[in-house]
């Protein structure tokens with residue numbers, strides 16, 4: 001399954017955020033397979049639609065879909081030179097599918113900042129520069145060899161060389177590969193280069209508790225937001241400390257706390273959902289049996305592949321997907337009413353499953 005890696009300078013609140021994630025994960029009722037890797041935290045993806053579906057198609061229990069975060073130990077300046085544990089950090093980042101970049105946006109004289117001052121944009125750039133340098137190293141290692149093969153009129157090498165030529169100057173200027181426009185064919189080549197700066201990124205501004213209800217009040221948050229915007233990335237304001245404290249509460253107590261603070265949803269829930277979308281993931285549901293359940297699929301996947309998320313037999317023996325959309329169920333109030341309105345669809349092999357589809361798969365065994 002896909003995972004988002006939590007990255008950031010030392011002392012910005014990464015461990016605090018990761019603790020919130022593992023504590024929230026430990027509260028999961030329906031997830032018996034605790035992961036053994038201490039650097040991986042599994043959480044439920046919050047989805048209010050599950051409760052509504054369960055009201056209309058009652059089942060014994062509700063099962064959320066899950067999402068995984070990986071804790072990546074503090075990266076430091078010089079990581080790309082292999083200083084200290086530098087290489088290890090970069091290797092760990094290479095293993096993840098998206099980057100959650102945590103940056104300090106709270107003032108606290110008792111907590112040392114590695115650079116002696118709080119400057120979120122400078123912090124972001126410190127890390128991003130390390131990643132660009134590391135990518136430039138990988139590109140340069142490949143470049144000479146690919147260039148040589150390209151001279152033999154090898155089509156594949158020529159295509160790769162063109163991509164490398166596009167990437168190189170951007171990295172040399174300290175930029176990120178994700179900011180370059182590639183066509184579909186180039187995209188495939190880029191994918192195979194396993195570059196760090198091509199991974200999708202999300203910025204988390206770790207704001208002071210007092211700013212929780214109104215992150216925009218924080219000047220530091222504003223700075224991160226401006227940076228993220230020009231980079232085409234999303235930013236989320238979170239108080240990691242508060243998230244850690246409330247992760248252990250039961251749902252009702254947490255809800256009460258958030259309401260009293262004037263916040264609709266916990267920062268962790270916002271982070272989980274944003275990371276999920278960052279990775280191009282979407283949700284379909286199954287209902288009508290003993291459980292009302294959410295499942296994760298990749299946007300763009302077709303019905304048989306999506307059936308395979310549940311069981312490989314479903315994919316192999318796929319006949320059709322009896323589908324209703326959540327919006328229709330919500331509007332008409334029952335499966336029967338949806339059917340009578342002619343909104344129950346029999347979808348075949350070529351159907352691209354949509355977020356919110358409630359599906360019953362028909363298959364041969």
Ligand code: GDP
Nearest residue numbers: 010011012013014015016106108111207240241
């Ligand atoms: P890491 O090195 O990035 O993993 O940072 P930690 O999570 O260990 O946090 C560094 C220090 O900052 C710890 O003493 C935390 O308690 C503190 N800290 C983390 N988040 C916040 C916050 O939102 N507000 C305040 N005041 N302190 C925080």
